Amino acid sequence: MLSKRIIPCLDVRGGVLTKGVKFVGNVDIGDPVESARHYYEQGADEIVFYDITASHEGRGIFLDVVERVASQIFIPFSVGGGIRTVQDMRDVLLAGAEKVSVNSAAVNDPDIISQGAAQFGSQCVVVGMDVLKVGVSEKIPSGYEIVIHGGRKHMDLDAVEWARTCEALGAGELCVNSIDADGTKDGYELTLTRMIAEAVSIPVIASGGAGNPQHMVEAVTEGKATAALIASIVHYGEYTIPDIKAYMTGKGVKVRSVW
Amino acid sequence: MLAILDYKAGNQTSVSRALTHLGIDNAITADPAVLSAARGIVFPGVGAAGQAMHELTSTGLDALLRKLVQAGKPLLGICVGCQILLDYSAENDTTTLGIVPGQCAMFNPALTEEDGSPIKVPHMGWNRLKTVRETPLLAGIDAQAEFYFVHSYYPVPAPENVIATTDYGLQFCSVHGRDGLWAVQFHAEKSGRPGLRILENFADYCQEARRAQ
Numbered sequence: 001m002l003s004k005r006i007i008p009c010l011d012v013r014g015g016v017l018t019k020g021v022k023f024v025g026n027v028d029i030g031d032p033v034e035s036a037r038h039y040y041e042q043g044a045d046e047i048v049f050y051d052i053t054a055s056h057e058g059r060g061i062f063l064d065v066v067e068r069v070a071s072q073i074f075i076p077f078s079v080g081g082g083i084r085t086v087q088d089m090r091d092v093l094l095a096g097a098e099k100v101s102v103n104s105a106a107v108n109d110p111d112i113i114s115q116g117a118a119q120f121g122s123q124c125v126v127v128g129m130d131v132l133k134v135g136v137s138e139k140i141p142s143g144y145e146i147v148i149h150g151g152r153k154h155m156d157l158d159a160v161e162w163a164r165t166c167e168a169l170g171a172g173e174l175c176v177n178s179i180d181a182d183g184t185k186d187g188y189e190l191t192l193t194r195m196i197a198e199a200v201s202i203p204v205i206a207s208g209g210a211g212n213p214q215h216m217v218e219a220v221t222e223g224k225a226t227a228a229l230i231a232s233i234v235h236y237g238e239y240t241i242p243d244i245k246a247y248m249t250g251k252g253v254k255v256r257s258v259w
Numbered sequence: 260m261l262a263i264l265d266y267k268a269g270n271q272t273s274v275s276r277a278l279t280h281l282g283i284d285n286a287i288t289a290d291p292a293v294l295s296a297a298r299g300i301v302f303p304g305v306g307a308a309g310q311a312m313h314e315l316t317s318t319g320l321d322a323l324l325r326k327l328v329q330a331g332k333p334l335l336g337i338c339v340g341c342q343i344l345l346d347y348s349a350e351n352d353t354t355t356l357g358i359v360p361g362q363c364a365m366f367n368p369a370l371t372e373e374d375g376s377p378i379k380v381p382h383m384g385w386n387r388l389k390t391v392r393e394t395p396l397l398a399g400i401d402a403q404a405e406f407y408f409v410h411s412y413y414p415v416p417a418p419e420n421v422i423a424t425t426d427y428g429l430q431f432c433s434v435h436g437r438d439g440l441w442a443v444q445f446h447a448e449k450s451g452r453p454g455l456r457i458l459e460n461f462a463d464y465c466q467e468a469r470r471a472q
Contacts, residue, residue: 001373001426002384003405040451045385071276076407076449096273098449121306123383123409172383201379226384256385258403259451 003256004220005045005227006244007205008234010035011052012081015062017235018052033068039234040073042241043259047073048101048175048229050128051081052150063095070096080128086115093120101175103128104148107155107162110169117170126173126205127166131159131192133180144192151179159192160199167200174200175229177207185211185233193223205229213239213247220253261462262297264324264340265289266304266314270448274303274337274458277448281455283462291323299465300324300332301458303448304339308363308412309351311339321356328358328440333465335396335458336442341435342414344442350412359435359442361416370428378428381411386445388423388433396441396460397423397434404453406433406445414444439468 010032011018017030036047049069051062066079079092080101089100089112100120106113106127116125130151136143144159163174176196178189188206197204206219207229216228233239245255261278263271263285271287278285278301285301286293294300302324304311315321328334336344343355348363355363366380385405390397413431422441423434433444441461447454 002382002386005384070273071280074277074280074449074455075451076446094272096276123381172381201377203379203383226379256405258401258405258453 001254002226003045003254004225004248005205006043006216006241006248006255007046007048007227007229008035008039008044008241009048009050009207009229009231011050011231012062012065013052015065032065033072035235036069036077037072039241040075043245043256044075044241045256046075046227047077049077049079049081049097050101051079063091066092066095066097078126080126084112086112086119089116089120089124093124099124099126099173101126101128103130106166107146107148107157110165113166113169113171117172122170122172122202125171126175127171128175128177129159129162129166129196130177130179131189133178133189133192142195144195147179160195163196163200167202171202173203173205175205175207176225177229178209181209182207183232184209187211187215188219188223188225188228190218190223193219193225197224203227213244214251216244217248217251217253220248260284260286260297261299261301261465262294263287263301263303264294264320266311266318266320270303270305270338270446273446274301274448277455277458278462281459281462283458289318289320294323295327295332298333298469299461300327300334301461302334302336302340302344304337304343305409306339307350308339308343308348308353308355311343312353312355315343315356324356325358331439331468333439333461333468334441335461336436337447338410338444341442341444342410342412344440345414345416348412359416359420359440361414361420361435363412364415365412366428366431372428373426381409382413382427383409385450386425386427386433388425389430390423392422394422394434394436394441395438395464396436396443396457398460399456400453406443406447406450406454408433408445410444414442439464 078099
């Protein structure tokens with residue numbers, strides 16, 4: 001049986017790490033390569049790098065950071081932020097990433113999902129979804145809407161419908177990030193996570209809101225996610241990955257416990 | 260020196276980075292002379308069996324691999340490299356290398372996980388091995404260690420060649436072979452320390468084999 005995955009997310013800006021609360025007031029917390037190695041040694045199952053400003057300010061991905069990471073950590077990692085074309089995808093995969101995450105670009109041009117899947121395989125293509133709770137309407141029947149540019153732009157697109165579209169186009173995985181929960185430490189948006197996980201048959205990663213290990217247990221049980229993204233609770237040393245995994249094991253969740 | 264077979268099928272660079280990290284001299288190559296001179300060959304691969312076989316046959320590397328294995332050159336297949344050592348793959352209905360007896364089948368999506376939920380195909384993520392047969396390749400590997408898998412097809416070699424199995428809807432063969440000719444379905448180069456240990460065990464075996472000659 002597969003283990004549920006714990007995935008630290010490293011937001012990168014200008015080659016250094018940041019962690020924002022609701023995408024404002026970011027604080028620099030260090031070198032992404034060093035942090036990746038630290039989490040690798042601590043038992044992270046995967047690592048996500050997100051160039052947090054790239055899609056907004058039009059910056060490219062920091063391929064040298066990706067290459068340095070690839071030569072120091074030997075678990076899968078994915079790279080997102082500012083991926084606009086199949087060539088951008090190829091560049092990060094060649095630099096050593098296993099997976100590439102598309103977000104705004106996929107909303108603007110869904111063909112990038114099918115093209116990426118055809119060229120590199122579905123397992124390489126993760127679609128990141130930023131989602132805002134807006135209330136049920138005719139346009140947004142689930143009550144959850146897709147937003148882009150860090151929550152600044154509403155897309156009139158229903159999150160559940162978009163998840164199904166991504167799967168049909170060949171996405172290998174979905175990372176569902178709740179803008180409402182992000183940075184609150186009150187727990188993942190379980191209703192949203194479960195709604196998406198039940199709508200598709202590809203793996204769903206819960207993102208946004210982790211404050212303690214119980215939240216991760218909830219994400220993979222109640223929320224039906226196969227993985228949980230974490231950031232500030234480990235970045236600031238409140239919990240370590242072994243703490244989290246020991247807690248999850250105690251709650252009967254299968255996680256990777258030897259590394 | 261270990262040769263990493265270069266046949267335009269993906270993850271040669273990841274394998275090379277892992278070997279370099281371990282201090283193991285390696286080269287990504289399709290040069291028959293380099294492959295023949297190497298202590299051992301790592302045969303990696305991602306993608307589809309049909310395309311991989313096309314690359315191998317169009318360059319004559321298929322015949323070279325058969326010849327080198329027959330002459331006793333140690334070889335480690337990884338992922339697609341593990342699958343196409345067999346006779347046949349259901350993926351693209353492909354006749355494969357036929358170096359190891361057996362075939363490759365697709366996961367049936369109707370199979371279920373231990374908790375009753377249907378398995379997702381591809382099998383992607385971390386899973387354990389159940390060792391059926393002791394082998395130098397798995398020396399020092401903790402029984403609880405997990406490995407990173409990404410695949411939709413799995414090897415079905417002759418029963419005497421099964422070294423370890425993994426549970427995913429069924430017990431499938433995740434390591435097969437015999438001393439000096441091994442294949443792992445998971446990505447050893449992306450499976451943390453236990454995966455690196457397997458690469459190291461292979462390199463050690465190759466070194467011993469060279470010394471014994």
